[in-house]
Amino acid sequence: MNLERLDTPAAIIDIAKMQHNIDRMQTRMNALGVKFRPHVKTSKCADVARAQIAAGAQGITVSTLKEAEAFFAAGIEDILYAVGIVPAKLPRAMALKQKGCDLKIIADNTVAASAIVEYCKHANDTFEVWLEIDTDGHRSGLAPDDDALVAIGRVLQEGGVEVGGVMTHAGSSYELNDPEALAALAEQERAGCVRAAERLRAAGIACATVSVGSTPTALAAKHLEGVTEVRAGVYVFFDLVMANVGVCASNDVALSVLTSVIGHQPDKGWVIVDAGWMAMSRDRGTSKQTHDYGYGLACALDGTPLEGCALVGANQEHGILAVESRDDLATRFPIGMKLRILPNHACATGAQYPEYHALASDGSTVVWPRFHGW
Amino acid sequence: MNLERLDTPAAIIDIAKMQHNIDRMQTRMNALGVKFRPHVKTSKCADVARAQIAAGAQGITVSTLKEAEAFFAAGIEDILYAVGIVPAKLPRAMALKQKGCDLKIIADNTVAASAIVEYCKHANDTFEVWLEIDTDGHRSGLAPDDDALVAIGRVLQEGGVEVGGVMTHAGSSYELNDPEALAALAEQERAGCVRAAERLRAAGIACATVSVGSTPTALAAKHLEGVTEVRAGVYVFFDLVMANVGVCASNDVALSVLTSVIGHQPDKGWVIVDAGWMAMSRDRGTSKQTHDYGYGLACALDGTPLEGCALVGANQEHGILAVESRDDLATRFPIGMKLRILPNHACATGAQYPEYHALASDGSTVVWPRFHGW
Numbered sequence: 001m002n003l004e005r006l007d008t009p010a011a012i013i014d015i016a017k018m019q020h021n022i023d024r025m026q027t028r029m030n031a032l033g034v035k036f037r038p039h040v041k042t043s044k045c046a047d048v049a050r051a052q053i054a055a056g057a058q059g060i061t062v063s064t065l066k067e068a069e070a071f072f073a074a075g076i077e078d079i080l081y082a083v084g085i086v087p088a089k090l091p092r093a094m095a096l097k098q099k100g101c102d103l104k105i106i107a108d109n110t111v112a113a114s115a116i117v118e119y120c121k122h123a124n125d126t127f128e129v130w131l132e133i134d135t136d137g138h139r140s141g142l143a144p145d146d147d148a149l150v151a152i153g154r155v156l157q158e159g160g161v162e163v164g165g166v167m168t169h170a171g172s173s174y175e176l177n178d179p180e181a182l183a184a185l186a187e188q189e190r191a192g193c194v195r196a197a198e199r200l201r202a203a204g205i206a207c208a209t210v211s212v213g214s215t216p217t218a219l220a221a222k223h224l225e226g227v228t229e230v231r232a233g234v235y236v237f238f239d240l241v242m243a244n245v246g247v248c249a250s251n252d253v254a255l256s257v258l259t260s261v262i263g264h265q266p267d268k269g270w271v272i273v274d275a276g277w278m279a280m281s282r283d284r285g286t287s288k289q290t291h292d293y294g295y296g297l298a299c300a301l302d303g304t305p306l307e308g309c310a311l312v313g314a315n316q317e318h319g320i321l322a323v324e325s326r327d328d329l330a331t332r333f334p335i336g337m338k339l340r341i342l343p344n345h346a347c348a349t350g351a352q353y354p355e356y357h358a359l360a361s362d363g364s365t366v367v368w369p370r371f372h373g374w
Numbered sequence: 375m376n377l378e379r380l381d382t383p384a385a386i387i388d389i390a391k392m393q394h395n396i397d398r399m400q401t402r403m404n405a406l407g408v409k410f411r412p413h414v415k416t417s418k419c420a421d422v423a424r425a426q427i428a429a430g431a432q433g434i435t436v437s438t439l440k441e442a443e444a445f446f447a448a449g450i451e452d453i454l455y456a457v458g459i460v461p462a463k464l465p466r467a468m469a470l471k472q473k474g475c476d477l478k479i480i481a482d483n484t485v486a487a488s489a490i491v492e493y494c495k496h497a498n499d500t501f502e503v504w505l506e507i508d509t510d511g512h513r514s515g516l517a518p519d520d521d522a523l524v525a526i527g528r529v530l531q532e533g534g535v536e537v538g539g540v541m542t543h544a545g546s547s548y549e550l551n552d553p554e555a556l557a558a559l560a561e562q563e564r565a566g567c568v569r570a571a572e573r574l575r576a577a578g579i580a581c582a583t584v585s586v587g588s589t590p591t592a593l594a595a596k597h598l599e600g601v602t603e604v605r606a607g608v609y610v611f612f613d614l615v616m617a618n619v620g621v622c623a624s625n626d627v628a629l630s631v632l633t634s635v636i637g638h639q640p641d642k643g644w645v646i647v648d649a650g651w652m653a654m655s656r657d658r659g660t661s662k663q664t665h666d667y668g669y670g671l672a673c674a675l676d677g678t679p680l681e682g683c684a685l686v687g688a689n690q691e692h693g694i695l696a697v698e699s700r701d702d703l704a705t706r707f708p709i710g711m712k713l714r715i716l717p718n719h720a721c722a723t724g725a726q727y728p729e730y731h732a733l734a735s736d737g738s739t740v741v742w743p744r745f746h747g748w
Contacts, residue, residue, distance in 0.1 A: 007462070007463065007466070007748065008460065008462075008748075009748060010748070041690055041691070063652075063690055063691040064691060083636065083648065083691045083692065084636040084637045084646065084648075085636070086382065086634040086635075086636055086648060086709070086710055087709065087710050088381070088382075088634065088710060089381065092381070108637055109637055109638070109704075109709060111704075111708065111709040111710075112636075112709055115709075115710075134639075137642075139639075139644075139646060139687070139689060139692050139694055140636070140637045140639075140646050140692060141637075171689060260460040260462065261460075262457065262458040262459070262460055262486075262514070263458050263482055263483060263514045263515075264483070265508075265513075265514075268511075270513075272458065272513060272514050274457065274460060277657075277722065278437075278725060279748075281655075281656050282655050282656035282657040282658070282719075282722050283651075283656040284656070284658065313513070315513060315545060316415055316437055316721060317415070317437040317438060317457045318457065318513050318514060320513055330483075330485075334485065335460070335461065335483060335485040335486055335489075336460055336461050336462060336485075336489075345656075347690055348651065348656050351652060351726070352725070352746070353747060354746060354747040355747075372726070372728060372746065373727060373728040373729075374381065374382075374383060374384070374653075
């Protein structure tokens with residue numbers, strides 16, 4: 001297949017751009033002297049994860065047990081499930097571990113830690129648990145100096161459960177757009193997570209791994225002393241939010257939505273396309289950033305951005321593309337013409353599709369399946 | 375299964391509330407003397423569509439050819455594909471029609487109409503085409519008095535293609551919240567669509583069907599003289615956007631997301647749950663309405679809304695529930711506790727799931743599959 005023949009809407013991965021993004025991140029991680037554990041929640045696609053591992057990634061990060069199961073079935077064993085465990089999910093996690101998956105789970109509270117200990121006794125098996133650290137007030141985790149940190153470590157260790165590491169995610173990096181501020185947040189993320197590990201070690205808890213990361217802080221960090229691994233997800237495709245943060249150019253964005261023109265409203269300067277919010281997602285992540293791209297930035301079929309041509313409105317299967325010059329709208333954007341739309345947020349847009357169409361440099365495409373659900 | 379045993383996050387349909395919503399709309403349509411053609415893009419679920427047809431719906435509306443194919447396979451023959459046709463999709467539409475599906479397609483421009491005529495000649499078969507009318511400046515369609523309307527009708531009729539009707543969707547009704555304004559828009563939608571049909575008929579084009587609708591205008595219309603059928607989608611579940619529009623109460627919302635508590639940030643009054651934007655969608659439809667519910671309104675497991683307890687933040691698999699009183703947060707919302715979250719926009723939230731769990735009045739649940747993709 002090629003783009004001219006694909007039915008629309010469709011999610012397109014530009015393989016060369018994706019590979020460029022993968023190589024850029026892996027090269028940076030190698031220079032910083034850390035392992036790299038990509039977050040595969042962005043793609044939920046074994047073909048993409050294989051490209052990340054081929055470039056040097058060691059293990060993966062997942063956000064659901066379904067991802068853990070699917071990527072383990074695809075041959076990846078070293079998996080961090082990076083969302084605080086619900087005790088009711090322990091049997092499903094243990095079933096995967098007992099199939100041979102090197103699954104790590106995380107906790108940030110005594111109730112979950114005690115439940116893990118109890119469950120492991122009951123199951124006559126164990127988990128490797130990492131403790132979640134909050135280094136930027138973003139959502140979950142324990143402050144590096146919280147007394148509960150050592151208390152939770154002790155609950156696990158005394159219960160016979162290994163505390164394998166600490167991990168943090170400086171998600172507030174998405175709100176920045178200044179290289180110095182990003183570098184400062186990367187240092188705050190590093191220092192807080194290393195501090196947590198040191199406190200645990202001082203209390204006699206081994207804590208071998210120190211894991212940090214978000215795409216912006218990973219790319220902004222000047223050094224990662226004391227850190228053993230970095231996690232990042234969206235870098236593999238990048239998106240318009242990341243372009244506004246300043247860690248990529250719009251030309252680096254490897255994911256786009258192929259769409260067809262279905263109508264015009266010449267008086268309003270609107271081109272109607274068949275990519276609505278079902279095709280783009282409802283993500284409006286650029287709405288409070290420097291450049292608001294609506295639901296996405298339109299490109300010609302070859303991927304060249306049409307500057308100033310944003311998807312300003314979206315219903316379920318209708319997108320409204322606002323065009324600066326209204327002259328000859330129906331001639332410049334004829335019915336059936338194919339365009340590509342760069343997404344605000346690659347993780348959210350990808351999630352709308354059962355598969356990607358991976359575009360090679362010769363213009364051919366192949367299907368790369370992705371999964372959804374939990 | 376029951377809610378206590380389901381893995382989270384999960385999409386729950388309260389069958390009794392759904393049936394109430396279906397009966398309410400069908401009763402109103404019967405009173406107005408029109409046929410009712412529900413828009414099944416909301417559910418993408420054959421079990422839900424069967425309940426709508428059992429209550430009296432005649433035919434369905436779809437937003438994609440995949441929906442048309444899936445619902446035809448489930449036994450529904452009378453289908454309107456209510457997105458302007460892309461000429462490249464005609465072979466797929468014709469393949470479905472030739473299997474016996476009574477598929478109607480729509481157009482609002484001469485290029486598409488000519489392409490339909492040409493394709494039908496080539497295929498030695500025909501389509502029933504409806505013309506799309508714009509009655510509120512919302513997105514697609516021709517103004518009722520546009521000269522092009524009759525011209526397009528003639529292109530089709532002279533090409534041997536039946537003009538079966540006109541259809542419009544007053545989607546700007548979602549932006550209102552006043553009964554009188556809604557009734558006025560419903561009248562504008564009705565009058566504009568009837569006017570378009572009359573112009574076509576005066577030009578010798580039969581145009582048997584006059585189809586209008588959106589959930590708010592369907593419920594607000596005082597009479598529907600000249601209209602033959604109404605379409606509406608989200609009424610089957612309702613959602614918080616519709617509650618703000620004023621056409622349902624939050625207690626009518628039949629779709630909710632089951633979630634588990636995974637953490638706390640007591641200093642901030644935050645309960646962290648495992649329903650993030652992947653579980654809720656990125657839809658922030660209530661953000662500019664009277665009540666902004668963030669990513670959704672939390673309820674107890676039995677469905678009772680916890681007033682003032684909104685999902686104020688969402689990452690991919692983390693939701694941040696802001697609780698008014700911070701006292702005893704970890705006791706009132708213990709780790710593992712299950713809650714239900716009402717969505718802003720049922721169509722967008724449902725789309726995140728491969729299946730619903732339909733909850734009966736005895737507390738049992740069964741799986742109702744739904745599909746995604748195009």
